[in-house]
Amino acid sequence: MIPHPDPTQETLVLNMGPQHPSTHGVLRVLLKMDGEYVIEAEPVLGYGHRMHEKMGEVRSHNGFYANVGRMDYGGALSFAHGHVLAVERLSDIQVPERAEYIRVITTELNRVASHLLWIGAFLLDLGAFTPILYSFDDREIALDLLEHVTGARITFSYFRVGGVCNDIDEQFIEGTKKFIKRMRERIPMFHKLVTGNIIFRKRVEGIGIIDRDMALRYGVTGPMIRGSGIPYDIRKVEPYSVYPEFDFDIPTYDEGDCMARHKVRMDEIEQSLRIIEQGLEKLPDGPVMMEKVPKKVKSGPGDTFMSVEAARGELCYYLATDGTDTPYRMKIRSPSYSNLSILKEVTSGILLSDLVAVMGSMDLVIPEIDR
């Protein structure tokens, strides 16, 4: 917190949020400004806190499961994936292979939708109104496909401990193949419309530079660390689920500026499409749910730590249990929360307009920061 404005009256304190168009929710940033220059930016959290971790400690594993999608409205399936994998590891549950493939396919589809949401929101922050409707055009198709199998569009409760609740059908497979083909035509269009635009390039190139060292010091993850030239992706460095069976690349850029983060996300859409394509090809037959699902998912006393790659970075679940179906302690490490910690150092001494660009390039999802 900034205690007092400068007594010499050279600086002023500007309160950005909790209601501000560029904070995408109830994030509050206290800015100490010298004219248009930001001297210090201090995020203030807690406006949307819902005690998700405490709820996890009073509800059973299955009872808490509905909460995970409420944390990250952009990429809810990654959060669900991490949770079910953690519970399954804790209680030694084997999942049918087909279920695991379906989980990966839907999660990657959700990642594409999440990145499309980000492009629109980022450009809205930069003052371009139109691209969000173009990216939502595509996101709509992805959400329709997900709705067809999961029954929900944003807060999915599709995965179960032991599998997934619905099998995917021909309609989903055909639709997804069409979507992949469409996206491959649309990505060059986005590059042509957005990445090459001179005003856009002037606004993001060399702005908000996070170098290798700074990225490692703050422990940022996801597209942000990959934009700083470090190929750190949980899907590769600590493979989980069926990811080792897929052939995909980790896009990295060395510049560390907003443009690098933009390019990383654009490339990640392509890589996710590759994973979905391979997943649909390799999809094995069989059940999508283990045969005898226990009503109460019990395990012996112990703890587990599960990391997955969510759309915004590394997501970790720590579950400790004393032998009941309710975790004794639950700790969630959510990517946006950790990524936000870098804001103060990156934005000191830059312009207010650049602060908005940097915050946009971080892809913050506030309910996941305040969870």
Next chain:
Amino acid sequence: MSDALIQLIIILALALVVVAYAFGNSAILVWVERKLCGHIQRRPGPCEVGPFGLFQTAIDGIKLMGKQIIIPRNADKRLFMVAPVLSFVPPIIALMVIPFSKHVQVRDLDIGLLFVLSLAAMNVLAILIAGWSSANKYSLFGAVRAVAQNVAYEIPLLICLITAVMWTGSLSLGDIVNAQGGTWFIFYPWGFVAFLVYFITGMAETNRAPFDMPEAESELTAGFHTEYAGMGFGLFFLGEYTNMLLMASLATALFLGGYNLPFIELTGDGVMTELLRVFIFLAKAYGMIIVMIWIRWTFPRVRFDQLMNFCWKILIPVSMANLAITALVMKLGEL
């Protein structure tokens, strides 16, 4: 009745028509902008109220009028109320000297251009007052930006207009249009450069995206009009569209030959000819406004310091060089 009285009545009647036109223009332009931006964004735009959503603006106007006028506690009440009026009235008055056709012009002042420019400059005063009196930091930021931006961009704007005035040899807008005749000023290379610079500065002067620094929604919430609710905001909105029309009309008169067709001289003073002239004039002006709308919904916002750099380092040198070349060409032509 004396001649002077008749003339006064004619002037008053025409003035009334122009004021009514300014209101109608804003209403139609809001609809055009929303419809166009809708189609640019691959959605239909307003389509519920009336045919093609034509009455959407009227309904919105009624909604705005029905809203409570909220004055912030710390605001300077008098200035806070004056600012929207100051933003809306001057451009309407300036429209009085615009020659929509040979005779549809309220008053052809000898210093018409100067009159328009001095009234157009009031816009920045309105924004400054609004930003200052709101007692809101975001508003103040918007006001500070607006002043810096408008002061900077008025320089190339004036230089471009001087180029046109030099070429046509008059400050009266009617004479400027007549001097161009069939060969518009834009047909000369120096005229084209002047028009281009004028168009860019005109967009900056009317605070339209990508130069909408004083508003800058994603940075300053709504900038200078953050605290305005209801019709206060509505008047700023009307003022913006009237300013757009003024800028486009000025460009039409100075660079695009006003009510003249290219290469063909329209002769005669009949009613039909006059109507045709008004149509030609408005077609040019609205064509430019549509280009401005198109640009707004296509590009991201430039950053403030980039905007100033662009003005001081590119636009001002270019416009000054252009002025020098025009002077040289004119002098060489005399020899």
